[in-house]
Amino acid sequence: MDDKRENPVNPYLRLDRMPSIWCPGCGIGTSVNCFARAITQSKIDVKKLAIVSGIGCTGRVSGYLNFDSFHTTHGRPIAFATGLKLANPELHVVVYSGEGDLIAIGGNHFIHAARRNIDILVVCVNNFVYGMTGGQVSPTSPEPATFTTAPYGQFEEPFNLAYLADSCGAVYIARWTTFHVRQLAKSMRDAFGKKGFRFIEIIAPCPTLYQRRNRLGDGLDAMRYYKEKSVVKNGAETKSLRIDFQSEITVGTFVDRERPTFLEAMNNRFQKALGDKYTPYPLGPSHQPKSQPQAQASA
Amino acid sequence: MHADPSGVLTGKHYLDGNHAACEGALAVGCRFAAGYPITPSTEIVERIAARFPLMGGTFIQMEDEIAASIAIQGAAWAGKKAMTVTSGPGFSLMMEHIGLAAITETPCVFFNVQRGGPSTGLPTLPGQADMMQARWGSHGDYEIIALSPQSPQECFNLAIDAFNLAEQWRVPVLVMMDECVGHMTERVIIPKAETIEVTERRWTKKKPSDYKPFEPGPDLVPDMAKAGDGYHLFVTGLTHDERGYPVMNWQAQEKLVHRLVNKIRLATDKIVRFEEEDIEGADVVVVSYGITARVARRGAELARQKGVKVGRLRLVVVWPFPEKRILELASKVQAFVVPEMNYGQMVLEVERAAKGKTNVVCVPHGGGEVHDPQVIADAIIRAAKRLS
Secondary structure: OOOOOOOOOHHHEOHHHOOOOOOOOOOHHHHHHHHHHHHHHOOOOHHHEEEEEOOOOHHHHHHHEOOEEEEOOOOOHHHHHHHHHHHOOOOEEEEEEEHHHHHHHOHHHHHHHHHHOOOOEEEEEEOOEEOOOOOEEOOOOOOOOOEOOEOOOOOOOOOOHHHHHHHHOOOEEEEEEOOOHHHHHHHHHHHHOOOOOEEEEEEOOOHHHHHHHOOOOOHHHHHHHHHHHEEEOOOOOHHHOOOOOOOOEEEEEEEEOOOOOHHHHHHHHHHHHHHHHOOOOOOOHHHOOOOHHHHHHOO | OEOOHHHOOOEEEEEEHHHHHHHHHHHHOOOEEEEOOOOOOHHHHHHHHHHHHHOOOEEEEOOOHHHHHHHHHHHHHOOOOEEEEEOHHHHHHOHHHHHHHHHHOOOEEEEEEEEEOOOOOEEEEEOOOOHHHHHHOOOOOOOOEEEOOOOHHHHHHHHHHHHHHHHHHOOEEEEEEEHHHHHOEEEEEEOOHHHOEOOOOOEOOOOHHHOOOOOEOOOOOEOEOOOOOOOOOEEEOOOEOOOOOEOOOHHHHHHHHHHHHHHHHOOHHHHOOEEEEOOOOOOEEEEEEOHHHHHHHHHHHHHHHOOOOEEEEEEOEEEOOOHHHHHHHHOOOOEEEEEOOOOOOHHHHHHHHHOOOOEEEEEOOOOOOOOOHHHHHHHHHHHHHHHO
8 A cells, every 4th residue: 555644743853864863662752753743733833943952862852853953961951942032032942851951960940940930841751760871860760770870779869840840930830651642742732822931741761771770671561550550630739749669650730820921020020110211022922812712722 | 234223332431341341242232141140240241131121132140150151052043142251160160061152153252251260269359360261171172262352442342353253253252351351440432333343143045945054155154044934953062964963973073073173273364363562673572461461561661671672462362373473473582471360371372383483481470460560571581681
């Protein structure tokens, strides 16, 4: 059969760069597929979409997506994205990176961008491990999983990323696993329709380093785990979202609220202080009042 | 192209070097700045924070210097002229992003108001000990351009030149001030907007389908596109080909590094800038830059009063270094005397360029205050005597 139909996500991928570097069973590609699906289902102007990544396995996402793509330095994509967004608010800026990049080396930028309510979507693929460098312990690694730099088992407290983002003021917080592809794509679509600092955590398998070393099977075993041990609790207290070794994983949309973005707050302040001498800075498309059809699309 | 009048404070002013540097940046069209407070540089961003809202610029005080030095690169790819400001410890934190700007060929400007070091050192007192760090501080092979103003007026002028050079050559440009120049107050004349030349970004004229973001022009510099214009740019700190795609082999590395280095090295004659005084017939030439050049002028006067034929060469552009001129002079003069507020940095370049054809005398100073002009005069007199 000669089926010439193209996968609808193809225009959003740099097909000339395939195959990707990701291992069989890795969850990053699944998340990228969800992201591209979300784009096809959204009204976002892809010409104005910029993807910013840091370093690591997930850091390579920017290079496979066919938008304006910036593959920056380790830990700093949020700081780069801050400059990109503030200098041209017309852009939709998405930071797509791993938990080591965003929360360990880049943790300072994460908390401050959330506090400032910079108008960016941060997608964090959390696989509990440093993959690119060969299986080291990460800030979300649970006890007693072992890693090349924790050969006797991790013993530090793991970060609860949703709780962190919540306490820093993120306006939208969701978590899904790579088993929840439809829910994840919908969450991404919902997040596109909001303004301010939005955070989506994706629990994803690393069969090559995390699962193999901890005798957790392959990518399919991870899917079984996610299927059996995930519980959807929309609106759950973020404090309760801790993930332990092979524990239950609470998924869902936990936070969906509004507060002034950095640029809205800046305009308000400068207008109060400077009056007519101040020309309001343009705020960009995400600040437009939502029209009825868009509201339905995200319902 | 001429300056946008909204940023040009035309007139005669009484400004310190930090405020003058800020005015230069605004005059040439900088409309994005990210900073982190650090003495003795902070007045630059304080003035920006007050002035930007009146001309459509965006200033953000970031959470650290690492963030500031990459936020400006995001802004540059959004199409703005962008800058950051720092001093010693902050400059150390920015090193990785000087490398990022070099490999991604992102036009941006770093102001470093140097203080005494190492580490926290002398936060409120001058130094010139970051000159080699400016050139070599980030890992890997790359080239930058660095300028060194000696007065508030020159802080204004060189701030303009720094942005223009960054746009022309697509490199990070470093304005290497020092605490003395930053805090010294003098007359600064800001000309009319229509007399200020502004180098526009090298926007590509190609359609997205024909455009390769890192395909060099005849001067080895690629034309640029910005985010949001449909070019689907791919910009990475990895070694990349002309499409911007990562390529992990020695051939791609050689091609990229060769071009990044040679776009500046082959253009050295166009970029170098220095001032000479009393060079004709001089036995000794004092080579200096920044505030030390003004102190060295007094030192040279004192030596001349003792009968030494002494000339002066002041580096305005410090990197790239005017090695050709130093070599020419090396075969004519009996010694170079190099005072600087460090324990011997640019003197190494003078030695390297002189190729052993003449004596090179280092006049070091640990920083904290400028040289005593008499110390420089004595070094000049000793250098002249040794050879007579």
